[in-house]
Amino acid sequence: MNTNTEDRNQHCFACGPKNPIGLKLTFREENDTYVARFTPGPEHQSYDGVMHGGLVSTLLDEIMGGYLYSKGLYAVTAKLEVRFRAPTPIGRELKIQGRIVGQKRTMYEMAGEISLPDGTVTAEGKAILAIV
Numbered sequence: 001m002n003t004n005t006e007d008r009n010q011h012c013f014a015c016g017p018k019n020p021i022g023l024k025l026t027f028r029e030e031n032d033t034y035v036a037r038f039t040p041g042p043e044h045q046s047y048d049g050v051m052h053g054g055l056v057s058t059l060l061d062e063i064m065g066g067y068l069y070s071k072g073l074y075a076v077t078a079k080l081e082v083r084f085r086a087p088t089p090i091g092r093e094l095k096i097q098g099r100i101v102g103q104k105r106t107m108y109e110m111a112g113e114i115s116l117p118d119g120t121v122t123a124e125g126k127a128i129l130a131i132v
């Protein structure tokens with residue numbers, strides 16, 4: 001683990017600006033929801049034209065964990081559940097959203113969602129994050 005606080009998380013696969021093969025997500029908060037947008041390319045696919053399910057899970061993991069991190073809470077994912085409702089297509093802008101659902105002591109229950117410009121939800125996430 002990198003102990004240099006200046007450099008910490010700069011190589012995160014999902015959001016690190018210094019990761020040359022990362023997704024380089026950026027975020028904003030809207031009405032108690034964390035939001036990012038990402039357009040997957042051919043390098044992110046599994047079957048032809050469909051985003052890889054592991055990367056769909058990465059987007060959901062990041063939006064939920066990143067939201068807590070943005071609030072100054074350093075959390076790790078203790079549990080992640082993904083429901084793949086529809087194929088997530090390559091080449092269309094995805095809206096990724098995450099929010100806090102509940103909290104018990106150091107455990108946060110989070111929810112996430114990925115949707116297409118027409119509002120179709122392609123994946124939903126539920127996660128338990130542990131503050132460390």
Ligand SMILES: CCCCCCCC(=O)SCCNC(=O)CCNC(=O)[C@H](O)C(C)(C)COP(=O)(O)OP(=O)(O)OC[C@H]1O[C@@H](n2cnc3c(N)ncnc32)[C@H](O)[C@@H]1OP(=O)(O)O
Pocket residue numbers: 009012015061062064065066069075076077078079107128130132
């Ligand atoms: C910019 C940053 C954005 C980051 C977004 C991405 C985040 C990530 O992907 S982080 C990487 C993936 N995650 C990890 O590597 C985490 C690895 N796991 C761990 O570090 C530990 O297992 C950790 C911290 C989650 C829990 O460890 P520890 O505190 O020792 O707890 P543990 O002894 O397992 O459990 C204690 C209690 O916590 C609760 N708990 C632990 N895990 C869970 C869980 N998954 N669900 C519900 N409750 C849980 C339970 O009450 C448990 O008691 P019991 O075992 O009796 O049910």
